[in-house]
Amino acid sequence: MTHAAIVTGVSKGLGAALAAALLGRGYAVIGIGRSSAPELTGDAYRFVECDLGVIERIDAAVEPALRALARSSPQSVCLVNNAAVASPVGALGGLDAIEIERSLDVNLTAVAILCNVFLRVFGDESLPRRIINVSSGAAQSTIPGGGLYCVAKAGLEMLTRVLVEDAKAPSLTAITLRPGIIDTPMQVFMRSQPADVLPSVTMFREFHDSGQLVKPEVVAMKIADQLVRAPVEQGRTYNYREL
Numbered sequence: 074m075t076h077a078a079i080v081t082g083v084s085k086g087l088g089a090a091l092a093a094a095l096l097g098r099g100y101a102v103i104g105i106g107r108s109s110a111p112e113l114t115g116d117a118y119r120f121v122e123c124d125l126g127v128i129e130r131i132d133a134a135v136e137p138a139l140r141a142l143a144r145s146s147p148q149s150v151c152l153v154n155n156a157a158v159a160s161p162v163g164a165l166g167g168l169d170a171i172e173i174e175r176s177l178d179v180n181l182t183a184v185a186i187l188c189n190v191f192l193r194v195f196g197d198e199s200l201p202r203r204i205i206n207v208s209s210g211a212a213q214s215t216i217p218g219g220g221l222y223c224v225a226k227a228g229l230e231m232l233t234r235v236l237v238e239d240a241k242a243p244s245l246t247a248i249t250l251r252p253g254i255i256d257t258p259m260q261v262f263m264r265s266q267p268a269d270v271l272p273s274v275t276m277f278r279e280f281h282d283s284g285q286l287v288k289p290e291v292v293a294m295k296i297a298d299q300l301v302r303a304p305v306e307q308g309r310t311y312n313y314r315e316l
């Protein structure tokens with residue numbers, strides 16, 4: 074029997090690094106996303122193609138793979154809701170309605186849907202189950218020009234609290250992670266924005282220029298060892314600094 078993890082957003086960035094770290098630790102991993110990083114291979118890895126912005130298709134895309142995983146009787150299972158988009162940037166008043174919907178769908182609605190299907194499939198209370206919602210300091214502090222992202226991350230942190238409230242057995246743990254400042258395509262996107270659209274762009278350029286960005290592999294290793302494999306405190310919001 075193996076331990077298992079489900080990671081969203083495995084094409085690049087933190088999600089790809091985390092899936093690789095977990096495979097390296099002997100986990101069976103299901104990656105969910107629009108594409109999968111080429112280094113994620115092997116018998117222990119399964120990729121489920123799913124655009125998390127098309128919310129009406131998520132259940133049908135994901136449930137069969139989760140059911141197959143459940144049939145393999147893993148020792149434990151952990152869902153890491155990692156996928157997110159930083160777009161659209163800009164202040165309210167200048168955003169496109171469809172882009173608003175899509176951003177909130179990927180960053181929040183899809184996460185609720187994935188938690189829902191995860192708990193439906195892995196309903197066995199004797200199975201240790203964990204949900205890790207990857208949030209951001211943006212859940213607490215607004216980012217000028219990045220408001221929609223902040224709204225979704227604040228909602229995500231409440232979702233963790235709701236999961237804890239709804240948990241019927243101590244075998245289900247849910248936590249939030251604010252993973253720090255990571256050297257990923259999301260940071261490249263933020264620091265390449267024009268200042269009139271993203272007034273906080275200087276902060277993102279400063280993160281880069283002052284060498285504050287941490288490699289995704291380093292963050293992933295800490296998440297794998299300290300938040301996926303080790304015991305965690307129910308409902309807690311973990312910050313990268315304390316890992």
Ligand SMILES: NC(=O)c1ccc[n+]([C@@H]2O[C@H](COP(=O)([O-])OP(=O)(O)OC[C@H]3O[C@@H](n4cnc5c(N)ncnc54)[C@H](OP(=O)(O)O)[C@@H]3O)[C@@H](O)[C@H]2O)c1
Nearest residue numbers: 082083084086087107125126156157209254255257258259
């Ligand atoms: N980087 C940071 O400094 C930082 C700081 C705080 C929090 N975070 C959080 O950490 C997590 C990982 O961020 P990251 O920096 O690794 O971001 P990233 O480099 O932009 O990667 C995001 C991942 O999410 C996937 N994704 C986006 N839209 C999707 C969709 N519609 N359907 C399926 N997958 C989709 C992307 O896949 P595609 O290639 O298909 O787009 C990609 O695999 C996010 O939750 C982010 O909010 C990051």
